[in-house]
Amino acid sequence: MNTVREARTSATQATDKVNDSVDVPKPRVVSGLVVRTRTGRLSLRVQGRALAVTAALLVALIAVMGITLTTGDFELSVTEVLQALAGNGSGGADFIVNTLRMPRLVTALCVGAALAVSGAILQSLTRNPLGSPDIIGFTNGSATGALLVIVVLHGSMTQIAIGALIGGLATAALVYLLVFGTGMHGFRLVVMGIGVSALLLAVNSYLITRASWQEALEAQAWLIGSLNSRGWDHAAAIGIAVAVLLPLAFGLARRLSMVEMGDDTAMALGVNVPRTRMALLFISVALASFATAVTGPIWFVALAAPQLARKLIRSSGPGLVPAALMGALLLAGSDLAVQRTFSPALLPVGTATGTIGGLYLIWLLVTESRRSRA
Numbered sequence: 159m160n161t162v163r164e165a166r167t168s169a170t171q172a173t174d175k176v177n178d179s180v181d182v183p184k185p186r187v188v189s190g191l192v193v194r195t196r197t198g199r200l201s202l203r204v205q206g207r208a209l210a211v212t213a214a215l216l217v218a219l220i221a222v223m224g225i226t227l228t229t230g231d232f233e234l235s236v237t238e239v240l241q242a243l244a245g246n247g248s249g250g251a252d253f254i255v256n257t258l259r260m261p262r263l264v265t266a267l268c269v270g271a272a273l274a275v276s277g278a279i280l281q282s283l284t285r286n287p288l289g290s291p292d293i294i295g296f297t298n299g300s301a302t303g304a305l306l307v308i309v310v311l312h313g314s315m316t317q318i319a320i321g322a323l324i325g326g327l328a329t330a331a332l333v334y335l336l337v338f339g340t341g342m343h344g345f346r347l348v349v350m351g352i353g354v355s356a357l358l359l360a361v362n363s364y365l366i367t368r369a370s371w372q373e374a375l376e377a378q379a380w381l382i383g384s385l386n387s388r389g390w391d392h393a394a395a396i397g398i399a400v401a402v403l404l405p406l407a408f409g410l411a412r413r414l415s416m417v418e419m420g421d422d423t424a425m426a427l428g429v430n431v432p433r434t435r436m437a438l439l440f441i442s443v444a445l446a447s448f449a450t451a452v453t454g455p456i457w458f459v460a461l462a463a464p465q466l467a468r469k470l471i472r473s474s475g476p477g478l479v480p481a482a483l484m485g486a487l488l489l490a491g492s493d494l495a496v497q498r499t500f501s502p503a504l505l506p507v508g509t510a511t512g513t514i515g516g517l518y519l520i521w522l523l524v525t526e527s528r529r530s531r532a
Contacts, residue, residue, distance in 0.1 A: 208471040208480065215467075215483040219267075222490050226263050227255060229498065262385050264393040266493050266507075267486040268400045269385075269453050270463070272445040274485020275407050275478050277460030278467075279442040282418045282476040283435060284347050287522060290461040291326075291446035294351030297457075298358035299329025300450035301381060305362055308377055309369040315391055319399075319451040326447030329354060330439060383456035383508025385493050392452045399448035404482065407441050411478050414438055418476065456489065456508050458515020463488050465522075 227239045241247040242255035277290040291297045303325020307313040337346045413434045416424040421431045463485035493507045
């Protein structure tokens, strides 16, 4: 008996040593509150930190909205703003709130949310922090389609939106076909997208040189990315796109998390990976295209917002809802800072996001380089 016990003890110790040497992965602890229906057919896991961060972002967004609507060259009280929104305000307050400030604010919120969710989807699909529509080239493709409508067809707002959507989808199809033979790898997709983006940037410059002076000035001002002079037609266009596409993205968020774990794992969990990837890619490109059509290319919101949201919630999943709130907060906050800091000059918000985003991109590249060397 003693010999058997000694043998078992030796075997156990040897097994522990082997496990320690090969670093056997420990089972993942799933945290959060699980909410189920009575039948059990529908269940949802709610993480406390993600819920708290979402609530904090929502509160910050409401604060930015309140400051935007009440401050400026003509300051208004909260009561005056609420009365104007309800249709009971004075003529001056009604004009300032409903004609000047509110359409611009709604456009900023919808465009920021659209760009952030678009970037979150692409970063999750490519498993690469540089996977965003402005880096891969989808934004430049949308700009090319919109510029063709502006310079060649002299189209309306609706036609510009359609042109931007076609340009973004065509660019996505081109990039996908170029990397299709080697597989859907994030690094190849990003590198190929950067090359296509450079080509499209040259095409956009050529289109501007072929335009008249007035059209060239309008196109160049549009390419900077701005919320100036945005009215209810712009807000309605991006609002309809967001109302249709964001629920579709949120509905596919769970499948997106599974696809992020790898194709084999996702298929083992019952996910149709090719169909899910194509649907998510279409939603991402459509969101970026409509946002670009309304305001022009606004850089780095799609790159930074999803990563900041993910760092705050400390989740391995895409976190589309916090990303949407973060994108809306970044763009609305940047526009507010630009309006109040450089007033009365009408500085485009794209210059602010480009400056902040450029610094963030440098920090991201340095961080990733140090991590790869470690």
